[in-house]
Amino acid sequence: MNTPIKTQCFKAYDIRGQVPSDLNEEVAYRIGRAMVAELHAKHIVLGRDMRLESPMLAEAMTRGLREAGANVIDIGLCGTEEVYFATSAFAADGGVMITASHNPKGYNGMKLVKSESRPISGDTGLNAIRDRVESGDLGPLASNPGQVRFELDKTRYIEHLLTYVDIADLKPLKILADPGNGAAGPVLQELIGKLPFEWIIINGEPDGNFPNGVPNPLLPENRSLTRQALLENGCDLGLAWDGDFDRCFFFDQEGRFIEGYYLVGLLAEMLLKQNPGAKIIHDPRLTWNTIDQVRLAGGVSVQCKTGHAFIKECMRLEDAIYGGEMSAHHYFRDFAYCDSGMIPWLLVTALMSVSGKKLSQLVDERIEAYPCSGExxxxxxxxxxxxxxxxxxxxxxxxxxxxxxxxxxxxxxxxxxxxxxxxxxxxxxxxxxxxxxxxxxxxxxxxxxxxxxxxxx
The missing domain is CATH 3.30.310.50 (Alpha-D-phosphohexomutase, C-terminal domain)
Structure with a gap:
């Protein structure tokens, strides 16, 4: 077990690599052991996306966690934010999401969090876990291995999502939803019966073969199916997600892709109406529109370095209600300061319903005021x-x-x-x-x- 192995799959903020050359069962097993040793963990939440290798990596990770003495709360096929939610909801010592998000087929990875869903990145534990994995110094084997408990029911998570809107205010919008054969499909199926919308869903079945291409709507070439289906069905709004649905992307009624930058200001304005004078965190890439909208809404804007670990820490330090990045990451204080790809569209549909405005009408003035290049x-x-x-x-x-x-x-x-x-x-x-x-x-x-x-x- 002390045989050194390569750890090139460890990156600055997460674990990512090709399977099996960079990331395989042995590496996953060692990560499980090392994580328990570093966190002194008793309970770890484990979730996985729809990639073909994810069940194999989850099984190896479970073995490592259990042999180190941790109990595993297995939430099955899910999105990254479901691991964040479960880690906080179950008061676990940490969580692991097995996903490569929007990376090409053949890749996989892991996102790790500690208690309260705080991110584990380079200097907050990931480097230490990497060093243990590399050297084989994995800590002691437990005399009593941990147990596995399956928590596949999404009810608590769905109920939390619905606290962000008043369902009575929602109008019967026609929505095109494209999960891209990622993990968002099952969550949408749970929400459909609870919301008064008419849904057109394409690519809704999770499928790690990615029959319609890798789910990454940030790439312009990946938006044509969403746009075409929206226009063919005369929808009021289009939504698309990446593989682990931590990012949500918006299309207006004309099929126009709305840059994530303009959603930051829109969501900030909405949340400030409910929380006057609150703080809003934004990244430094595109700023003028966000600063202006937050000021007009009576809030306080605070700039923070790009990246989920930085944004989450800054939100905690500032007690901010919301943080947004132009890359379509949206963070919410009441969601354990974590990012969600479901809460943003719920808020936008609520605003469209209450205001009677189309998405284009909600953002056009801001796009004209502060045109941008995109990244x-x-x-x-x-x-x-x-x-x-x-x-x-x-x-x-x-x-x-x-x-x-x-x-x-x-x-x-x-x-x-x-x-x-x-x-x-x-x-x-x-x-x-x-x-x-x-x-x-x-x-x-x-x-x-x-x-x-x-x-x-």
Whole structure:
């Protein structure tokens, strides 16, 4: 058992890799043992997505957890947020979600949390677990192995979701839902009978073969089936999710994809009506619209570094009611400060019902006020040098400089954020302006020119 093994599947915030070369039964077993040793855990929640290798990895993980002495609360096929919910609801010492979310077929991974569904990332335990897995120092075997308890009933989770809306206020909207053959389908089936909507569901069966492509609506090429079905059926709203449904994506009645950025301000405004003066956390990539909407709604906006571990910790420190990232991650204080791909669309349908407005009417004014580029990725030879070069070019123009995450430069009429990827030699660019989409396009080209002259591959 002390034989060293490779641990390249351990990333900054989670575990991800190809099966079986990076992640396999032996690695999963060791992670289970090491997690119990690090957390001194007695009870661990375990869930898995629909990927073909997930049951095998779950079985190996269960064996490792039990042999280390922990009891396993197995919630079966689920989304990541169901593990978050169950870990808090059952007062467990930790939770494991086996998922590779939107990664290609053949990949799998794990997201780990400790008690209160607090994330386990690099310096909060993941590196220590990795070191144990690599060395084989997995802690003692228990004289009495833990037990497995199955908790497959989603009732408590569904009931919690429904606390975010007043069902009596909801109107009979026609909704196109596309789970992408991911894990969202079973949750929708539980909700359908409790909501007054007319549903058109495509790709609703969980299927790790991904017959309609990997569920990742963030990629424009993955939206055509959703858009086509929405238009063919004359729906009021379109919804799509990634594989573990921690992100929800919106389409208006015309089939237009709505950038996650504009949902942050919309959800913040809604929640501030119920919680006047509360704090809202946002990431630094695109900010002006969120800051403006939060101010107009009487709230306090607080900027935080990109990434779920940072956002969740910041929300706890600030006692914020909501946190939003432009990447379609939405976090809620009353959901153990965790992200949910179900709560956002429930809130939006409630707003559409009460206001009598279409989604396009709710966001068009904000899109016009603060047009944005969306996130653009560039492969570069030297991330740090490229960032420094762009910074040197713009600093003489005396903009406001923010270094919360990469570099953020604010000018009177436009701003941008440029940051490096944590895992790849990529720069990620976001540009926005005040009512000037042509300026956004111009500045994207300008920054591309700076990168292209020296750093782009």
């Amino acid at each position: 653009i990725n560039y492969r570069v030879s030297d991330v740090a040098a490229a960032l420094e070069s762009v910074l040197k070019h713009y600093l003489p123009q005396a903009p406001h400089l923010d270094q919360t995450d990469g570099i953020g430069l604010d000018f009177p009429d436009w701003r941008f954020n440029l940051r490096g990827s944590n895992t790849e030699p990529l720069l990620r660019l976001n540009v926005e302006s005040r009512r000037d989409p042509a300026l956004v396009a111009l500045k994207v080209k300008e920054i591309e020119g700076l990168l292209n002259s020296k750093y782009m591959e």
